[in-house]
Amino acid sequence: MNPFIALTGIDKRFGGIHAIEGIDFDVFSGEVHALVGENGAGKSTLMRVIGGGHQPDAGTIHVEGREMTFRDPHASLAEGIAVIHQETALAPDLSIAENVFLGAMPAVIDWRTLREKARVLIASLGFDIDPAALVEHMSAAQCQVIEIAKALSGSLKLLVLDEPTAALAPSDADRLLDIVRGLRSRGVGIVYISHRLEEVFAIADRITVLKDGKRVDTVKPADITRDELIRKMVGRPLSVLFPERHAALGDEILKVSNLTRGDAVQNVSFTLRAGEVVGLGGLIGSGRTEVARLIFGADLRDSGTIELKQKPLHVRSPMAAVRAGIGFVPEDRKGQGAVLSMPIRVNATLAALRSVSGPLGFLTFGRERDYVKKLMESLRIKARSMDADVSTLSGGNQQKVVLAKWFHADGDLIILDEPTRGVDVGAKAEIYTLINQLAERGKAVLVISSEHQELMGLCDRILVMGEGRIRGQLEPHDYSEERILSLSLQRDADEPAALAH
Numbered sequence: 001m002n003p004f005i006a007l008t009g010i011d012k013r014f015g016g017i018h019a020i021e022g023i024d025f026d027v028f029s030g031e032v033h034a035l036v037g038e039n040g041a042g043k044s045t046l047m048r049v050i051g052g053g054h055q056p057d058a059g060t061i062h063v064e065g066r067e068m069t070f071r072d073p074h075a076s077l078a079e080g081i082a083v084i085h086q087e088t089a090l091a092p093d094l095s096i097a098e099n100v101f102l103g104a105m106p107a108v109i110d111w112r113t114l115r116e117k118a119r120v121l122i123a124s125l126g127f128d129i130d131p132a133a134l135v136e137h138m139s140a141a142q143c144q145v146i147e148i149a150k151a152l153s154g155s156l157k158l159l160v161l162d163e164p165t166a167a168l169a170p171s172d173a174d175r176l177l178d179i180v181r182g183l184r185s186r187g188v189g190i191v192y193i194s195h196r197l198e199e200v201f202a203i204a205d206r207i208t209v210l211k212d213g214k215r216v217d218t219v220k221p222a223d224i225t226r227d228e229l230i231r232k233m234v235g236r237p238l239s240v241l242f243p244e245r246h247a248a249l250g251d252e253i254l255k256v257s258n259l260t261r262g263d264a265v266q267n268v269s270f271t272l273r274a275g276e277v278v279g280l281g282g283l284i285g286s287g288r289t290e291v292a293r294l295i296f297g298a299d300l301r302d303s304g305t306i307e308l309k310q311k312p313l314h315v316r317s318p319m320a321a322v323r324a325g326i327g328f329v330p331e332d333r334k335g336q337g338a339v340l341s342m343p344i345r346v347n348a349t350l351a352a353l354r355s356v357s358g359p360l361g362f363l364t365f366g367r368e369r370d371y372v373k374k375l376m377e378s379l380r381i382k383a384r385s386m387d388a389d390v391s392t393l394s395g396g397n398q399q400k401v402v403l404a405k406w407f408h409a410d411g412d413l414i415i416l417d418e419p420t421r422g423v424d425v426g427a428k429a430e431i432y433t434l435i436n437q438l439a440e441r442g443k444a445v446l447v448i449s450s451e452h453q454e455l456m457g458l459c460d461r462i463l464v465m466g467e468g469r470i471r472g473q474l475e476p477h478d479y480s481e482e483r484i485l486s487l488s489l490q491r492d493a494d495e496p497a498a499l500a501h
Ligand SMILES: Nc1ncnc2c1ncn2[C@@H]1O[C@H](COP(=O)(O)OP(=O)(O)OP(=O)(O)O)[C@@H](O)[C@H]1O
Pocket: 014, 017, 018, 019, 037, 038, 039, 040, 041, 042, 043, 044, 045, 046, 086, 382, 383, 384, 392, 393, 394, 395, 396, 397, 422, 424
């Protein structure tokens, strides 16, 4: 049997960067071929070549035995190839039905039929979403489903998913994997890119590892262990993911009492001490990010009090929060985290101007460059130089720049919302070490995460939220995935216990 698609000797450069180099890669119909590798390894670039978004500098593409050139995404779509990119490409102000049929709008639009078709497509994926609703009101999981429905609206033969579960809660990620299995059994070939290796082992028929733009190996999951795979990805064994914690707790830094805003946050109370790393767990939408936004002054509370170092905190803007000594790394790096059109150097020092300023408060050029160089090395940020625009970095490297911005910021409290989303396994370990160092330097750290392993590996305590309330607190001796999950699903006593969805 011939593969559906076969790429041979694919090369792509961006200026001085050799993004991918002599790559051979193929996918059979009815197969899930996973693509793994560190941030900047070339995964998304290779997928853009398949999807017609980039033209390779060298190499050939064969589809069902015929040599093809994809001049643009329409050309690959015409062959039944759909790519769902790392960042969603849906139009937020159009309805779901409009988005699903965007590429295939008939000349005369019959809205009733279109909406019904969209509903049937979405239902075939096991979801019930109103096709007339606007995309801007959809969750990350619903957006993924709509993107897949959109791909299915043509005749789909190959689906490329670039980190589809990065922004999804674990239960939604499971449903997405079910969709992938369903498509595979219908004979669709799938390329699956993910940094979550458990998923890769659960779903892949074959795994290809890229490193520094080259193909390292292609293996069957049964023939390799997780550790061996990581070694191929990062080029070194990674023995400890989580650093050992030696928490020396100091004074109380943050005290939140009865914090309330609408239904989103209700009567939330907790404290954080210097040197402490506290996790905020719970499902997406449980109010975790909202709590962070209230502390950071991005939203205003209805009631309740916040004290920073025993003094009432009344910040009404993020700028005021930064001046008060609070750092916040938001989950949505594109929307609020990084200034994509500015160099890494400028982004990285935005929050730490004091550390790079001379005695009179002037920014000293040499000091700034040294500082940024050190940060880029410690986080392994892969880029042409520190003067490269953030928009030219790979997804995970953009995330690292956002983190770099805060890691050496002055201040007492730092809030990290999903700090390792989209970050490769090697860089994860670096980020955990840096978080640990922040705590050792006496900062209080609040970590919001949907990855239970991360919370348990990193935190001195975990507060679990559900429906805007704190459902409970776990200490290391009672950490388990089941405990976190059951607390996050717990309802008020007078409500029947039922799962979401
Ligand atoms: N448009 C571009 N201009 C300049 N450089 C680019 C561009 N797109 C990608 N690169 C570079 O090519 C390399 C590969 O990037 P790519 O996005 O393919 O990585 P990736 O494996 O998808 O990483 P991640 O896991 O972080 O998403 C990186 O060094 C990146 O900076």
